[in-house]
Amino acid sequence: MTVHESVLDAIGGTPLLRLRRLGAGLSPRIYAKLEFQNIGGSVKDRAALSMVRAAETAGHLRPGGTVVEGTSGNTGIGLSLVAAQLGYRSVIFAPTATAAEKISLLRAYGAEVHLVADFVPRGHPDHLASRAADFAAATPGAWLAQQYDNPANPAAHRESTGPEIWADTKGTVTHLVSSVGTGGTLSGTGGHLKEASSGRIRVVAADPEHSRYAGGDGALKYVEGAGHALHPDSTEDIWPEAFDTSVVDQYVRVSDREAIFTARRAAREEGLLTGATGGLALAAALRLAGTLDADDTVVVVLPDSGRNYLSTCFDDGWLTRLGFLEPPDPAGTVRSLLAGREPAGVPILPASLTAGEAIAAAAALGLEPTAPVFLALDRGTRHGTVHPREVRAVVTPESLRQLAAGSGSPEDAALAGVAYQALGAGEPAPGRRPDAAPGFLAVLVDGRIAAAAPWPA
Ligand SMILES: Cc1ncc(COP(=O)(O)O)c(C=O)c1O
Known part of the structure; x- marks a missing residue:
């Protein structure tokens, strides 16, 4: 067994799992990258650690400082556990619609959580990003992570997630499937795999059907963390700098319903409890696999666990009401x-x-x-x-x-x-x-x- 000297060493190094039952009848091998095995429970632990380390190196975060971010949960969880370990205060602004489980986790790690309205046009003073930025500006010693535009976010995946997949598949991976929130996971992991394979690997972005990334109308979606919605009163459609769109070879659009029900299938058929963005990526991977042959190997990233959504996607009453x-x-x-x-x-x-x-x-x-x-x-x-x-x-x-x-x-x-x-x-x-x-x-x-x-x- 691996022995870790710090909780920070337990970030990354997640396993691949062959999906034999969901992949039955499909020609390629399909592996899931189990990002919920990170110590804080999601892929965002990697980005959080990378952003904090980069801020320390740049002198933006000093002993006694405060880590601030506006996030729908997982990045906040990663930041607050890294902050706790390194002795920083963490202050997280989260939308009121964030799954209750994630809010409780943030508080469990000692974060100060401010719930803010989330269906607000970008640039409005009550927008999540504005509230977090205003707080950081008014707090001495505060550093705002800005995961959407922070280059240390995709860099985390270029340096860890991508190399892990390349090494664990012994270079046989042919397709990467990932959802896109900030774009850090897909851009960094896909960017590394393209380089390692001299451009052979195809990178597939799984996107909620209304998300702007794949050309949707920007209406709100239930898949928390992935896709890009646009408030009807927003004057500009600003995409994250962390998302390098040139890495994407193909978009696969998936409805909320298909994402949620694929996550539920994964739990019942594979014993694999993943959240709705995992379901989204799995649905895209299964659709893609239907077009591939036995020489192909698909790796699909499962960003977090279904435990975060027991009161939503895995609750029949919630599904019926909505x-x-x-x-x-x-x-x-x-x-x-x-x-x-x-x-x-x-x-x-x-x-x-x-x-x-x-x-x-x-x-x-x-x-x-x-x-x-x-x-x-x-x-x-x-x-x-x-x-x-x-x-x-x-x-x-x-x-x-x-x-x-x-x-x-x-x-x-x-x-x-x-x-x-x-x-x-x-x-x-x-x-x-x-x-x-x-x-x-x-x-x-x-x-x-x-x-x-x-x-x-
Ligand atoms: C549950 C979940 N899935 C997917 C993502 C997308 O990851 P990324 O921001 O690296 O694109 C996030 C990001 O916060 C997330 O919380």
Whole structure:
């Protein structure tokens, strides 16, 4: 057994695992690079250590200093464990939608965690990056990691992940498949493998279907950490400097649903618990492998463990609420979600209606304009499903009742007013910006999205 003198020595050196069951019937050998075997549980430990070491060398981080970063979790976990070992304070800004497991881990490593709104246009003072940068600027001795643009991030993979794969496959690897968040993993690992193989190796980027990287519309995705979303109010689409797009030979686009269900398959069929970005990369690797032959060897990077997502991707209730597990009839889904709590006489309208069409349908049923209407989730055209962060307004039966009665808190009345207008009731919509981008109107039951419809543009 290897004996380590420091936790930092337990970063890297992860194994490859042959995927015999997922790869059954496919010609190439497929190996998974198990990045969750890093001491902090993800591929980002490598980048975190590399960035901290580079900052120390450059004199940006000195004894007693503070490590600061805006991150959806794994980089923060890596940074906070490295900081703990080296005696630095760590302050992490994380989006509110980050999986609860990751937030708890950050705190367990002693990080100070600030949760910030995450569906905010880039450049806005409340954007994650702005909040972290402002904090670092105002804190003496603070250093901001900036993983998206930090060259020490891809360098970590050029120096460790790439050489490990080359050595462990004895130079027989022909294809690398990786997701892209900051791009550090793919650019550094792929860059090294291309050099080592004199350009023979093909590098394949697995991308969530709405991600901008592979040409998607930038809508939000459920696969935390991979892909590039774009807030509709962002004026510029800025890509990370850590992502060297020239390394990519091919993009494979994967839906949230396929990514999540491939991760679940890996757990049940291979005994391999990986997160949604692992599922994303696996789905792309399996699709790619179908086009290759027996001389090929595919290595697919699994960035972190499914343990980070037990309350999300591996929870059937979460999947049902968000529409990933559903019977063929979406209206049936809404009905089952509302089971036993459905107010008498409330119609459930079919999927694919716009909000305006829904209100017309409700009127045709002889409903009062103030009656709550549950709209079945509209899937398919623009978004795979409704992401909670895309919901611009919520309406509950109670808020509509209060609006009709002229009572309720100003916030409730404003929200209900916005929703009311979206439903076509003709009321002015307090607080709604005329140029607001299309979104979703949602009906909440017990604080969870039970149904939603496209917000009229
Ligand atoms: C779960 C997960 N998968 C994939 C990635 C992408 O890795 P990279 O930033 O090296 O592109 C990240 C990055 O944070 C991540 O947290």
